[in-house]
Amino acid sequence: MSEEGRHTHATAHRAPSTCPVCDSSLQLTRLGCPGCGTEIAGIFEQCRFCALSSDDLETLTVFLASRGNLREVEKHLGVSYPTARQRFGQLLDRLGLGTEQTAPAVDRDQVLADVASGQITPAEAQRLLGGG
Known part of the structure; x- marks a missing residue:
């Protein structure tokens, strides 16, 4: 694994499920590949388990x-x-x-x-x- 890939995994944090400003549900709108830098934008379905404590x-x-x-x-x-x-x-x-x-x-x-x-x-x- 490249140094950049290791750094990305070491600093990964759990994504918030609600907006810190207004408490509305956040939408997943961007995905990125740490290997090649490709980014995909859109509105993606959230994982139902990801919002659990x-x-x-x-x-x-x-x-x-x-x-x-x-x-x-x-x-x-x-x-x-x-x-x-x-x-x-x-x-x-x-x-x-x-x-x-x-x-x-x-x-x-x-x-x-x-x-x-x-x-x-x-x-x-x-x-x-x-x-x-």
Whole structure:
């Protein structure tokens, strides 16, 4: 690899998904080749995963690596199973893949136990239980 190519990869940053001035969604309008300098301009479709936060990407990676095992996501997040399901549901919603019919049932006793043990905050418990 050329010195220029190595430099490009070393300084690569994650592209923002929203405008820092007005918070509108940004459009991908230019692509460039670090090898030969070719540039292509237009309006290109964004990757739906590129707008996810680093935490969401890590959670999704754990889910995929564990072949869909939410118990592994639970361990990774350090939360109860209902909380892991709820957070994964929110991740699916951010990807446009969630549906109201598949919203996970929340075990009230488990949520209260999670608050008592300090695994979740009272505000998060209230949200899980539909109060906020």
